[in-house]
Amino acid sequence: MTSPLADFRAGLVAVFPTVVAVIPFALILGQQATAKGLTPAEMLAMSSIVFAGSSQLIAVGLWSAPTPIAALALMALLVNLRHVLMGASLSGKIAHFGRLRYLAAFLLTDEAWALSERRAVDQPISRTFYFTVALTLFIFWQVSSVLGTLFGAYLEHPEALGLDFAFPAIFIALALGFWKSARRTGPVLAASAAVAVIVHATVPGAWYVIAGALAGITAAVLTAPRQAPDTAGETTP
Amino acid sequence: MTIDPVNFAAILAMGILTYMTRLLGFLIADRLPKSGPVRVALDALPPAVLVAVIAPIVMFGPIEAVAGLATLILALRLPLIGVVAVGVGLVAVLRLAFG
Numbered sequence: 001m002t003s004p005l006a007d008f009r010a011g012l013v014a015v016f017p018t019v020v021a022v023i024p025f026a027l028i029l030g031q032q033a034t035a036k037g038l039t040p041a042e043m044l045a046m047s048s049i050v051f052a053g054s055s056q057l058i059a060v061g062l063w064s065a066p067t068p069i070a071a072l073a074l075m076a077l078l079v080n081l082r083h084v085l086m087g088a089s090l091s092g093k094i095a096h097f098g099r100l101r102y103l104a105a106f107l108l109t110d111e112a113w114a115l116s117e118r119r120a121v122d123q124p125i126s127r128t129f130y131f132t133v134a135l136t137l138f139i140f141w142q143v144s145s146v147l148g149t150l151f152g153a154y155l156e157h158p159e160a161l162g163l164d165f166a167f168p169a170i171f172i173a174l175a176l177g178f179w180k181s182a183r184r185t186g187p188v189l190a191a192s193a194a195v196a197v198i199v200h201a202t203v204p205g206a207w208y209v210i211a212g213a214l215a216g217i218t219a220a221v222l223t224a225p226r227q228a229p230d231t232a233g234e235t236t237p
Numbered sequence: 238m239t240i241d242p243v244n245f246a247a248i249l250a251m252g253i254l255t256y257m258t259r260l261l262g263f264l265i266a267d268r269l270p271k272s273g274p275v276r277v278a279l280d281a282l283p284p285a286v287l288v289a290v291i292a293p294i295v296m297f298g299p300i301e302a303v304a305g306l307a308t309l310i311l312a313l314r315l316p317l318i319g320v321v322a323v324g325v326g327l328v329a330v331l332r333l334a335f336g
Binding site: 014016017020021038039041042045046049050051052055059066067068069070072073074075076077080081082083084085086087088089090091092101102105106108110114117118159160161162163164165166167168169170171172173174175176178179185188189191192193194195196197200201208209210211212213214215216217218219220221224 | 240247249251255258262274282288293295304308318327
């Protein structure tokens with residue numbers, strides 16, 4: 001076991017690059033929200049209650065008068081369905097959180113999930129580590145998206161600075177940490193990438209993440225080494 | 238600095254459904270078996286989800302593909318923040334030159 005202070009430090013170190021990536025994303029979100037007539041208070045309400053970047057950005061894109069409540073809610077559900085898969089994978093690794101799991105679930109983001117799963121490869125995820133990562137992202141998300149509503153007009157062409165590439169860069173680096181062997185991980189990555197690209201090109205919306213992930217885990221099951229029925233199946237996750 | 242009630246209702250509806258997606262995975266995981274094919278599938282989930290998010294972005298165009306490959310190689314050597322800095326810088330330079 002590591003000490004809470006060491007876990008706090010490890011959490012800050014782990015989350016730092018994602019914070020750097022989150023800030024411009026949130027500033028752009030705030031700027032777009034202002035362009036649609038949303039107030040800074042409404043931006044703060046959305047960022048703190050929904051707290052899910054992609055769905056918020058798409059929501060702002062869809063926002064019109066009168067507010068299409070049902071379409072916005074359905075879109076949020078579909079875009080965030082990937083959280084079901086992430087939660088199912090993370091659940092056993094944070095079972096020791098107890099009731100704090102409900103708060104952990106509320107704060108679950110792609111970034112907090114990916115950093116925690118990466119951490120779990122090497123050692124157990126402590127409460128301190130998870131909430132340091134998740135709450136840091138939460139705070140920066142609130143502050144930056146509201147700042148975006150106030151000053152976003154100064155950030156005109158963020159793609160020229162390559163800032164949109166920060167997220168894929170982080171995820172590529174994190175994905176490497178899950179590599180076990182060409183035999184075991186190769187088919188997962190190949191199936192997931194191929195299906196995600198095809199579905200992304202042919203089906204509108206965010207289905208490509210779900211489709212790619214399902215293809216990847218199907219490949220894992222199909223290519224798993226055959227074992228004799230596991231009689232000593234008491235190994236805890 | 239006001240909140241329109243209709244806008245707030247939309248935000249609340251989005252928030253409730255988003256929280257449901259976050260909670261649902263935790264709730265169903267408790268009922269899943271601890272070994273066998275389901276376990277294999279869950280263990281493969283992290284890289285599968287990450288790659289499904291990344292692949293369409295990297296395949297968007299030649300600049301993103303080159304930067305993605307460079308990031309992959311750099312990630313074997315550099316810490317995460319270095320990978321992000323070089324990846325972002327490379328995309329900016331390539332877009333300036335060819336964009």
